[in-house]
Amino acid sequence: MLFWILVAALTAALAVILLYPLLRGAKAADNIRAGETAVYRDQLRELDRDLDGGLITPEEADYARAEIGRRLIAVSADEPAETPKPARHHRFTEAFVLLLLPVLGLCLYLTTGRPDLPSQPLEARLENPGNDVAVLITKAERHLAEKPDDGKGWDVLAPIYFRTMRVNDAQVAYRNAIRLLGPSPVRLDGLAETLMAVSDGVVTEEARKVLEQSLTLEPDNPRARFYIALSMEQAGRPDEARQAFEALAKQSPADAPWLPLVNQHIAMNGGAPAGAGSAAPGAGSAAPGTNPSAPGNPTQQDVAAAETMNAGDRQQMIRGMVESLDAKLSEDPNNFEGWMRLVRSYAVLNDKDRAAGALKRGLAAFPPPGEQGRQLLALARELGIATEGATQ
Numbered sequence: 001m002l003f004w005i006l007v008a009a010l011t012a013a014l015a016v017i018l019l020y021p022l023l024r025g026a027k028a029a030d031n032i033r034a035g036e037t038a039v040y041r042d043q044l045r046e047l048d049r050d051l052d053g054g055l056i057t058p059e060e061a062d063y064a065r066a067e068i069g070r071r072l073i074a075v076s077a078d079e080p081a082e083t084p085k086p087a088r089h090h091r092f093t094e095a096f097v098l099l100l101l102p103v104l105g106l107c108l109y110l111t112t113g114r115p116d117l118p119s120q121p122l123e124a125r126l127e128n129p130g131n132d133v134a135v136l137i138t139k140a141e142r143h144l145a146e147k148p149d150d151g152k153g154w155d156v157l158a159p160i161y162f163r164t165m166r167v168n169d170a171q172v173a174y175r176n177a178i179r180l181l182g183p184s185p186v187r188l189d190g191l192a193e194t195l196m197a198v199s200d201g202v203v204t205e206e207a208r209k210v211l212e213q214s215l216t217l218e219p220d221n222p223r224a225r226f227y228i229a230l231s232m233e234q235a236g237r238p239d240e241a242r243q244a245f246e247a248l249a250k251q252s253p254a255d256a257p258w259l260p261l262v263n264q265h266i267a268m269n270g271g272a273p274a275g276a277g278s279a280a281p282g283a284g285s286a287a288p289g290t291n292p293s294a295p296g297n298p299t300q301q302d303v304a305a306a307e308t309m310n311a312g313d314r315q316q317m318i319r320g321m322v323e324s325l326d327a328k329l330s331e332d333p334n335n336f337e338g339w340m341r342l343v344r345s346y347a348v349l350n351d352k353d354r355a356a357g358a359l360k361r362g363l364a365a366f367p368p369p370g371e372q373g374r375q376l377l378a379l380a381r382e383l384g385i386a387t388e389g390a391t392q
Helices: 002-024 032-052 058-077 091-112 122-127 133-146 151-163 167-181 185-198 205-217 222-234 238-251 259-268 300-307 311-331 336-348 352-365 371-383
Strands: none
Touching: 002 091, 032 058, 133 151, 151 167, 151 185, 167 185, 185 205, 185 222, 185 371, 205 222, 222 238, 222 259, 238 259, 259 311, 259 336, 311 336, 311 352, 336 352, 336 371, 352 371
């Protein structure tokens, strides 16, 4: 009942605010002339006071009095002789504000709202958060504020922070989890990715040390090996980066989901994708880990041709493959993985303008409010691509 009383009071207050200018009409405009007359009369009285106080000479007073009198006469002469017409009322607008607007608002609320739903304060929502991520985070934060040495709590909260792009909070959470529970490959890799997100995708020296520590615990950790190879690529050491990516490709299973990305980096650093020399003579299958039908992946013929090319020709072939992927995505933009590959490809080729253009087109197909749009924006920040205007 209290809810409906508040709704009625707010509706009445809004109606008064909307109707006040209409009911007031032209009354303010009618009083303008009277106000001007009062101002000039006040000026005449002030002029007499200045003359009595010796602030002005009689000649100056006469000149000013004549000027004020002239303006006063002009205002008086402009007053209409007839009786002013009563202000016109906006009957339809007033009826709309008083009747139709509240009725429309009520119908909209009854259609989309839940008047039968009981109120649920924050404490009740924290006790039963359901799938509300924001409430879950708030509940975990309250728990950790009371028990800051709960390592499991920090361990659970850190990746949630990272997925919601609260990278600074994620960094603190990962460090606390490592301090309380000890280092593990998962925690160290998460901390490294957080450090890279803070530095706009650059594998910093601190992130590299964290990744190397992860490799001491799990030498075959593909995530850590990939990012260390990426740090070599970013540092302008393409030969070392290619060798590191090739070693990762050799240790990866044929159906590893990261293998196409590894092959892409191998090719961009002047090498041939994994599996180029391992196919049996006359075999028609594609390179391991690749799907020939997927836009942007090299075909068996591309791999074979790359073996006979020098570095310059191979780089030209890579650009052609990227442009082919761009054209396919223009025809069929509903390919999220394709947009991720295209943005990263242009960034690795150091073509930031085309990378920004691909990002904008990808966001048009997968808007930022969705999970895939947020992943595109996160990739852009990781690669140092400007996101301003990309969502417009």
